Amino acid sequence: MSLLIQALRYHGQQDVRVEYVEAQPCRKDDVRVKIAYCGICGSDVHEYLGGPIFPPPPGQKNPHTGVQLPVIMGHEMSGTIVEVGSSITEFKIGQNVAINPSMDDRHHGNVECSICQSGRPHLCKSWACYGLSAHGGGLADEIVVKPFNCIPVPEGVSLKVAALAEPLAVASHLIRISGFYPGHDVVILGAGPIGLALLLLLKVKGARKIIISEVTESRSRQAERFGADMVVNPLAETSDEAGSENLVLNAAQSIMGDGADIAFDATGIQSTLDTALLVVKPGGVVFNVAIHEKPLLINPNSFSFKEVKLMGGICYTNEDFEDVLEYLASGKLAAEDMITSIVPLEKVVQNGFLELINNKAGHVKILIQPSK
Numbered sequence: 001m002s003l004l005i006q007a008l009r010y011h012g013q014q015d016v017r018v019e020y021v022e023a024q025p026c027r028k029d030d031v032r033v034k035i036a037y038c039g040i041c042g043s044d045v046h047e048y049l050g051g052p053i054f055p056p057p058p059g060q061k062n063p064h065t066g067v068q069l070p071v072i073m074g075h076e077m078s079g080t081i082v083e084v085g086s087s088i089t090e091f092k093i094g095q096n097v098a099i100n101p102s103m104d105d106r107h108h109g110n111v112e113c114s115i116c117q118s119g120r121p122h123l124c125k126s127w128a129c130y131g132l133s134a135h136g137g138g139l140a141d142e143i144v145v146k147p148f149n150c151i152p153v154p155e156g157v158s159l160k161v162a163a164l165a166e167p168l169a170v171a172s173h174l175i176r177i178s179g180f181y182p183g184h185d186v187v188i189l190g191a192g193p194i195g196l197a198l199l200l201l202l203k204v205k206g207a208r209k210i211i212i213s214e215v216t217e218s219r220s221r222q223a224e225r226f227g228a229d230m231v232v233n234p235l236a237e238t239s240d241e242a243g244s245e246n247l248v249l250n251a252a253q254s255i256m257g258d259g260a261d262i263a264f265d266a267t268g269i270q271s272t273l274d275t276a277l278l279v280v281k282p283g284g285v286v287f288n289v290a291i292h293e294k295p296l297l298i299n300p301n302s303f304s305f306k307e308v309k310l311m312g313g314i315c316y317t318n319e320d321f322e323d324v325l326e327y328l329a330s331g332k333l334a335a336e337d338m339i340t341s342i343v344p345l346e347k348v349v350q351n352g353f354l355e356l357i358n359n360k361a362g363h364v365k366i367l368i369q370p371s372k
């Protein structure tokens, strides 16, 4: 008889269930990790409300992993290694790890493609993800992964904070590929979890001035606490009766001179894209962080006339996990304040998913803790 574990499984829109499922076998090149904490991502909430986006459609299999609904959710996890396969030499039982949930050619037994070989396995055409499209996820008692999914947690970093490594790695990766240099001025449009993670990391990485644009009061306060130089509500009333004044632009002109070196759009609506193009200085970068539900309008003149680069990015590599874990170990990155609630796995639906839907502005990151 095989062992049963508790896990949250996605059956479809507004149908996620805590259930007992069979534990995966730990084969010779696998590692079994007992989950300590797993965060709920905004994308998990999107799957709940409007999915499946990343899990396979009903009745179909993921072409790379063969998995079909229901799938175990959760991809922001930390834990402790409890079993290693016979060919594993780089990890030992008892080691604490953060998990990079990305899967690529290596997981499917394929020859690594040119994209994987170029150091971008997160863009592999065979990409899949634990917690969305694989046989296992972090909202469970345990998970079986490959050793290259595991990043050792340095001494002095708790497993609780290590569960933030994934969202922080997203931010760290986007900053790394954006062309950011210490001394740059940055505008961030939106203070959700990734906007705040960008803010925390940009401060550690040496940004000169950071302006946050955010409409909700509670998130604005969080951005202030996390050290933004200015927090602007773009919808605040102004003396300009025509309503044509852009308050974020005013702020950028007041403390950044010629504008921002980089504008990160972490909201993804027409007005935030327009504002990003407005506040960026000539030669700067407008960086799309948001996931869009529909296309936006853009006049290419707006990047031609200022020689602005328009770019985007997604996910991370193991290097990004290593970077943020090092920052966390150094004590410079005070990310623990991102955790607004810790909830047992049994209550993940009511106090996790539904709480993030009904009280979104009250939270940055909810962590889920398995019972065992």
Ligand SMILES: [Zn+2]
Residues within 6 Å of the ligand: 104, 105, 112, 113, 114, 115, 116, 117, 121, 124, 125, 126
């Ligand atoms: Zn590949």
